[in-house]
Structures are given as structure tokens and as C-alpha cells.
Amino acid sequence: MKNRNLYFLVGIASAVLAILFPYILPKFQLRMITEIVILALFAMTWKMLLNEGGMFSFGHSLYFGLGAYASVLGWLHIKGLSFMSGILLGGLVAGLMAFILGAFLVRMSGTYFALLTLAFNQLIWAVVWKWRDVTGGDDGLGKFPKPDLLGISMKDPANFYYLSLIMVGVCLFICWYYTKTPLGNVVMSIKSNEERAKFIGFNVNASKLVLLTMLGFFAGISGGLYAQFQEFIATSTIDMGMSTNVLFMAFIGGTGYFWGPLIGSGIFVYLSEYLSSFTDRWELIFGLIFIIIVSFAPQGILGIVEKKK
């Protein structure tokens, strides 16, 4: 009981803090917090795919980047496309891609699945990179509109932060709710014993496909938000680097915990900012930290915290 109260207090305190951030933090800090919130959703989709669905994706930036590109192309080419519709467009395109590839992927087991996600990621990346007329190739796409939402200007960092917070919050809630639904339970039963789930009579592949499509959709949403956050997108949103980052975030936070992705993205954003401020070789240090965490604390930071208690 005591523990429960403590969690409740921590939750309330973080919620109040999250609402107050725009008033108490300097601008660049608020920017980082916004990035953390957006990336947390992305990391959550990766973590859920592994933890709930037992699927290890090496090419998760595919959905993120596709969402970002679809949203941006929508804002650029469809006249009067509203803010929300643009974001949703990104999510839908990414979800559709997840569905199409998923129909093919869910039949594969562990290692094949991982290999294929990486291969598809590289394929789409290559197409985006070479198809300069539409995607801008290496130069990326910038100067796309940032429409107002219900008359509220999204150009104001505080407003954009609140919007990201609400959207990510809603998406995370749906993710959490999903694990409580019968469909979510089926997927989890597949993860713990696929043979048995099949034998009881569940349609294993269909349940996995639903999960993959849903997570692809959310990854696309976070991609669209990220595009508006950066006000510029390039192939870096869809390349291996981004797929690596999401893996780092999820593992640093702890893949077995609901809040792991948020903690992970927080550490990722702050650490990369901090390390890059005093050395050019920060990515190397990051990789070493990652190897150490994976070998000594496979359950990430939250795993360490729990062990201490």
C-alpha cells in the first residue's frame, strides 16, 4: 500500500512538472524535453513490438521516417492540409506500410524477422535517398507549412510542446490499454509460447499483424511530430542511424518496463547533448556505454533501480 501511494505521488508530481515545464525551463531545455516526449513514443513502439509481440525490429526507422516524409509531403503538396490531418496522414501511410510488410514479416521467426526488417529499412531508405525529385534526397525537405491548430499557433514552442505531450500521452494510453484487451493478451501469449497459442486456436499471424500495424501507425505519428519539431527532414530520419537510436533508447531505459522508453529517450537526448558538447567522438562513447549496459544490466536503468530496492 505504501508503495502504491508513493507511485501515485510521483505520478502527480511528474504530471504537474510536465505542465509547468514551459514556464520554468529555458527555451533550449524545453526543446530537448519536446524531443524526448516525441522520441519516447517512437521508442515505445519499438519496445512494445519486442516486449509484447516478441518481434525484434532492426529497421524501425522505416515507419518513423515514412511517417515524417508522408506528413511533410502532405503539407507541401496538399493545399490547406491541417496540422492534425498531416500528422494522421503520416501515421496512416506508416501503418499501411507496416501492414503490407507485416503480412510478409509475421510469418518469419526471430532472426529472419530481424534481418528482413533491416533489409526493408535499407530498401526504403535507398528509394528515399535516390528519388530526389520527390524527397529531395540528401538535401532533405524544409520550408513546409506549420498550420495552426484550432487557431492556436504551433510556431510557439510552448504550444507545440503541449500538443506533443497530449498526442504522445493519448498514444501511450492506447498502447497501455491495448495490453489490457483480449487481443493484447493473445499477442502476449504468443510471445511466451507460440506453439501453444496456435494450438489453442488463436490466429497467431493475424494478432501479430494487428500489433505491428498499430505500432507502425504510432511510429508514423511520432515521425510526423518529429518533422514539425525539426521543421526539416532528411534521410537521417529513415536511415539505420535512427533505427540504432531507437534500439539504444529502449535498451537503456529497460525493455521490460512500461516507462522504460520514456526514461531511455530522456537519457539518450540529454546524454548525446552533453557528450557532444565536449567531444566530437560522443557516438563512440555512447556505443561503449551501450555495450556496458547490455552486458551488465540487460534490463536497463529501470532494471538497476528495481534491483536496488
Add this chain to the structure above:
Amino acid sequence: MDSIWSTIVIQMLHGLAYGMLLFLVASGLTLVFGMMNVLNIAHASFYMLGAYFSYQMLKMVGNFWVGLVVCPLLVGLLGVFMERFLLRRVHAGGHVQEFVITFGILFVINELVKWIWGTAPLPVPIPPALSGSVMIMGNVYPAYRLFILFFSLGILIFLAFILMKTRLGITVRAAVSDRDMVSALGTNTPRVFMLVMGIGTWLAGLAGVIAGPFISTYPGMALEILVDCFIVTVTGGLGSLLGAVVASFLIGQLSSFGILFIPRFAIVFAFLLMAVVLIIKPSGLFGEKA
């Protein structure tokens, strides 16, 4: 008519040379996977290390052939270290952890290479003895590519001999099909794993050394071959050496002829092949377990 045929032959040879190179890298990957059930993502970075070591060796010693012998051995040694001190530690943690740690290693090696040698492509000259060219059906063909072809073929035969005829090969084949049983029969499997890891990374290093003068040496080369290599192993079937041979041949030809037709999206052909194979047989051409 004549010129069409000679173009086809030349393209086929190009494809063969690249296919053989792919085979050298993919065979190491598939061997290690078949045995340890670990997909070593870092495998491609050992290939890259081979190329960079060879560049360094060329600068210091000035002889390509010394590098061809020494560099792959150094790379193989690193592979053994990786198995002994990193993979074995996390082995109990299961596949995901092993998987992720090789991913971290790939990342770190990439960054180290960028740090030490910079990001610009480095020139590795073709060794003088092979810098000439050969006439094939009225076309001038670089001798070095023929060298890649025959050298890799030699390695393939050597590998097949070891696997089929020696005691080590028998142990490895047995461990691929049931490693617990082999272990129970009294073989020191961890030591065999270490050795196989060494051989696998040695092969990757060898491919890197001979790839240096053929494909340019730059930090992106690991990722580039990694994807092709994955396509090869998935198409051929994970863990199958024969599958690796056949699939590398196919992918080499596809990428060589694909460039003739749609240069910008040549990579799509290899993916199509993979997709078709996997739809028909999800475990790959020669794979047993999907």
C-alpha cells in the same frame, strides 16, 4: 550480335567477382549462425576492418601480399576476443541480448574506424602483379577481378574440404545440427565456437582485404555489404553453406545485370528475389528451420 554476347559475358564476370566476394563474407556469417544461433551483426564491420588494416599495412610495409596474409589473421583474432569476452558473457541472457551486443559492437567499430582513418574514401592501389588486364572475347578485362574470382573459389574449395574431410569439420557439422548432443558427447563446444567465430571473422577480413582495391575503402562499406550479405543468407537459408554459395551467385548476377537496366534502383532486384524465395519457402533455398 557479337558485341551483345561479349557484354553479357563481361557483366556475368563482374557479377561473379562480386558474388564471390559476397560469398566470403556471407559464409562466415552463416557458419557462425548455424553453429551458435547468433546472428553476428558486427560481422560486416570485421570485413571493413580487413580493408582498413590492409590499407594501413600497405602504407607501412608496402606489400599487398603481406597484408593478405597478416590482416585477416588480426581480424580473426579480434573475432575470437569478441566471442570470448563479450558474447560468451551474455550467452545466458538469450538471443536478444547477444543480438543487441553484436549490434553495439558494429556501432563502436564503425565509430572507431571513422575516428582513426577519417570518413573520406581511402585509395588502395591494385597490387602491381595484377594491375594489368586480360582480353576476353575482344574486351579488356581487369586481371584483379579474375584474381578475386579464382582466389575466392580457392577459399570455397578449402572451406568445403575442411568441413567435409577433417575432424574439426565433422564436429562443426555435428554441432550445427545438434549442439547439445555434441556437448554431451564430450566435445568442448565453447572452444569450437570460439574457433568457428575466428574462422568466420577471418573470412570476413580476407574479403575485406581483397575488396579494398575493388570497392573503395570507406566507413559506409560495412553497412553496404551487410544488407547484401543478409539478403544472401536469408535467401540461401541461415546456416547453410551451400545456400550461401548459390544465393551469392544469384545476387552477384542480379546486381551486375540490374545496373544495366535500371541503374538507380538496381538494389530492388535483389530484394525481389529474396521476397519471391521467402514467399515460396520461408526458410530460404537450403535452410531447414525457418
